[in-house]
Amino acid sequence: MNNRMKQSLKKHKWVIGVSGGSDSMALLHMCHMEQIDIVVAHMNYRKRQTADRDMQVVIQYCERYHIPYQIRFPETTCQSNFQAYARDVRYAFYKDVVKQYQAYGVLVAHQLEDHLETYLMQKKRQMQPTYFGIQEETYIKGCFIKRILLGYRKEELQSYCRESHVLYYDDESNFSDIYERNRIRHEIIEKMTICEKEEMCKKIEMENKELCKQRNEMMKYYQLWDASKKKLFDIPEKYHIGMIDEMIYRQLQHHVTRKEVLEIYRQFLGNKNWIRKLSHGYAISSAYGKLIVHEEAQAYTYILDTVCALKTPYFEIAVEGNKKEGFSVMEEEFPLTIRNVRHDDKIRLTFGTKAIHRWFIDKKIPAYQRAMWPVVVNRYEEIIFSPQIGCDIAHFSNNPLLFMIK
Numbered sequence: 029m030n031n032r033m034k035q036s037l038k039k040h041k042w043v044i045g046v047s048g049g050s051d052s053m054a055l056l057h058m059c060h061m062e063q064i065d066i067v068v069a070h071m072n073y074r075k076r077q078t079a080d081r082d083m084q085v086v087i088q089y090c091e092r093y094h095i096p097y098q099i100r101f102p103e104t105t106c107q108s109n110f111q112a113y114a115r116d117v118r119y120a121f122y123k124d125v126v127k128q129y130q131a132y133g134v135l136v137a138h139q140l141e142d143h144l145e146t147y148l149m150q151k152k153r154q155m156q157p158t159y160f161g162i163q164e165e166t167y168i169k170g171c172f173i174k175r176i177l178l179g180y181r182k183e184e185l186q187s188y189c190r191e192s193h194v195l196y197y198d199d200e201s202n203f204s205d206i207y208e209r210n211r212i213r214h215e216i217i218e219k220m221t222i223c224e225k226e227e228m229c230k231k232i233e234m235e236n237k238e239l240c241k242q243r244n245e246m247m248k249y250y251q252l253w254d255a256s257k258k259k260l261f262d263i264p265e266k267y268h269i270g271m272i273d274e275m276i277y278r279q280l281q282h283h284v285t286r287k288e289v290l291e292i293y294r295q296f297l298g299n300k301n302w303i304r305k306l307s308h309g310y311a312i313s314s315a316y317g318k319l320i321v322h323e324e325a326q327a328y329t330y331i332l333d334t335v336c337a338l339k340t341p342y343f344e345i346a347v348e349g350n351k352k353e354g355f356s357v358m359e360e361e362f363p364l365t366i367r368n369v370r371h372d373d374k375i376r377l378t379f380g381t382k383a384i385h386r387w388f389i390d391k392k393i394p395a396y397q398r399a400m401w402p403v404v405v406n407r408y409e410e411i412i413f414s415p416q417i418g419c420d421i422a423h424f425s426n427n428p429l430l431f432m433i434k
Contacts, residue, residue, distance in 0.1 A: 029058055029062065029176065033176060034062050034064075037059070037062070037064045037135075037176075038062070038063070038064055038065075039132075040065070040131070040132030040133070041065040041066070041067065041129060041130070041131045041132060042059070042064060042065065042066050042067070042131055042132060042133060042134070042135050042174075043066070043067050043068075043069050043122055043125045043126050043129065043131045043133070043134045043135070044056055044059060044066050044067070044068050044069065044134070044135045044136075044137075045069055045070075045071075045118065045122055045134060045135070045136045045137070046068050046069070046070050046086050046137075047070070047071075047082060047086075047137075047199065048070070048081075048082030048083065048085040048086050048196060048197050049082070049137075049196055049197065049198045049199055050182065050185050050186045050189050050196045050198055051137035051138070051139050051177065051182065051185050052136075052137040053085070053086075053089070053189055053194050053195070053196040054137070054177070054180075054185040054186075054188045054189050054192075054194065054196075055135060055136075055137040055176070055177055056068065056089065056095075056194075057089075057188075057189070057192055057194045058188075059135065060093055060095065066095060066135075067095075067096045067097065067098065067125060067129045067131060068086060068090050068095055068096070068097035068098070069097070069098050069100075069121060069122055069125045069134075070083055070086045070087075070097065070098070070099050070100075071100055071102075071114075071117065071118045071121055072099060072100070072101050073101075073102055073114060074101060074102075075110070076199070078197065081197060082197050082199070083099060085195055085196065085197055086099075087099070088195075089194070089195075096129070098121075098125050098128075100121045102117050104117070109307070111207060111209075112282075112307060112308065116308060119168045119169045119171065120169060122134045122169075122171055123169045123170060123171045126171050132172065133171060133172030133173060133174055134171055134172070134173050134174070135174055135175075135176060136173060136174075136175055137175075137177050137185075138162050138175045138177065138178060139177045139178060139180045139181065139182055139185060140178060140179065140180060140181050140182075140225065140229070141181060141182050141213065141217050141225075142162055142178075143161040143162045143178055143229070143232070144161070144217055144220075144225060144228055144229070144232075145209050145212050145213055145217055146161050146162050147160050147161040147228070147232050148212050148216060148217075149208060149209060149212060150283075152208075152212075153285045153286070154285055154286035154287060155283050155284075155285055155286055156269065156270060156273050156283065156286050156289070157239075157283050158239075158243065158274075158277065158283070159236060159239070160232050160235050160236050160239060161232045161236075162175060162178065163175070164176075164178055168281060169281065181222070181225070242270075243270070245267070246267045246270045246271060246274070247274075249263045249264070249267050249271065250267075250270075250271050250274055253271060254318075255275065255318050255319045255320060256317050256318050256319075257296060257297070257317045257318070257319075258317060260296075268293060269286070269289050269290065269293055272289055272292055272293055272296070272319070273286075273289045275319065275321055276289070276292075276306065276312065276321055278321075279310055279321040279322075280306060280307065280308055280310055280321075282308075284306065284307075292304060292312060295314065296314050296319055298314075300314070301313070301314055301315045301316065301394070301395055302314050302395075303395050303396055303399075305324060306321070306324075309323055309324050310322065310323060310324060311323075311324045311325075311396065313394060313395055313396045315392075315394030315395055315396070316392050316394065318394075320394070320396070322396050325368075325396060325399035325400050326400070327367075327368055328340070328342060328367065328368060329365060329366070329367045330365070330366040330367070331363050331364070331365055331366075332345065332362070332363060332364040332365075332366065333362055333363045334362060335347065335357075335429050335430060338366075342400055342402055342434075343366070343402045343415065343432055343433065343434050344432070344433045345366070345430055345431070345432055345433075346430070346431045346432075346433060347429070347430065347431070348431065349428075349431030349433060350431065351426070351428065352418065353415070353431045353432055353433055354419075354425070354428025354429075354430065354431045355404070355412060355413040355419035355423045355424070355425070355428050355429075355430060355431075355432070356419075356423050356424070356425035356427075356428050356429050356430075357406065357412065357423060357429055357430060360407075361406035361407055361408070361412075362406075362407065363407060364404055364405065364406055364407075364412075365404075365405045366402055366403070366404050366405070366432075367402070367403065367405065368399065368400060368401065368402065368403075369384050369385075369398065369401040369402070369403050369414065371385055373385070373403055373411055373414075374411065375403075375411045375412075375413075375414060375417060375420050376420040376421050376422070377417075377418070377420065377421065378421055382417070384401075384403070384411075384414060384417065385398070387417055388401075391416075401414065401415070401434075402414065402415065402432070402434065404432065413432060415432055415433070415434035416434070
């Protein structure tokens with residue numbers, strides 16, 4: 029760590045992500061020895077039998093040197109890709125600790141081989157990232173992330189720990205070939221000489237300069253794009269894929285493969301409306317000539333046993349509101365069920381019975397919004413209200429008891 033870096037770090041309080049491995053323990057010890065104001069954050073996934081051992085190494089170091097620390101265990105379980113899941117919950121944790129301690133940002137211990145592995149993974153997956161390899165500084169989930177060990181090889185960090193008598197335990201899962209990153213590390217990176225690694229770093233730097241130039245040109249068009257197919261045709265075709273990739277990246281905070289972006293682009297050029305699942309609980313939709321990335325639709329059901337207020341992520345029930353948002357209800361009609369609309373749902377209006385999906389089409393409501401649209405159902409299985417459509421003829425009143433705000 030050079031003097032300029034030390035002085036820069038000493039101006040602020042930092043959260044350090046520490047796993048208990050050689051890289052992060054080396055980072056922790058360096059910062060401690062330089063008297064940098066730090067708070068340690070350790071995420072214990074309890075996925076391995078040795079996970080608690082790693083946690084104890086971190087705790088013991090912090091307590092020995094009176095360094096504040098936070099430990100977290102995941103509150104949810106992984107449903108698919110563990111590495112993507114682990115990254116999400118880890119950085120959400122870091123964000124909470126940054127806020128709690130009013131820290132400037134997060135220091136993480138990515139090193140040189142991590143940088144090279146990421147680059148090779150991006151190439152293998154034919155990704156078009158905003159940056160090849162790992163950036164020294166970036167933002168994840170709104171947090172400033174700084175990586176000060178990218179100039180160090182793992183072997184150097186392990187030697188540093190041994191010479192400084194800093195105990196560490198590297199994650200045993202890193203030694204297997206379960207994950208693609210591990211296979212790249214074992215089959216390619218570990219067989220490279222120091223000179224070959226340095227040459228690859230120079231190559232990455234050159235490619236990033238060219239990528240930055242291309243991205244700057246593309247972003248001029250992206251700022252003017254309204255996500256419509258019509259406007260896309262006014263933009264040079266060579267930027268189309270990059271712009272769709274940028275739209276996805278801004279929501280997911282990671283890039284999908286070039287193959288997937290190409291498939292989305294081809295779908296968008298068609299005339300049909302569609303929804304395509306992405307990852308991390310997101311989907312992308314084409315609706316009425318516009319593209320949008322949004323949260324994936326979730327099924328929900330809420331029960332209302334009496335007249336009362338209710339606030340959910342999808343709607344709000346209030347006892348006061350605008351007359352257009354109101355409906356009356358008799359005591360014997362409780363409990364009310366509030367759920368997502370179904371394809372065959374209908375509501376009786378003053379001019380006759382209306383299929384709700386037909387109303388969606390008439391109003392050009394995008395498919396992703398339809399899937400989350402609420403309806404109020406009484407105990408007799410009658411739909412008595414839906415936002416913007418209104419209430420059925422039997423539940424209209426000049427003095428409504430309940431109001432639904434979407």
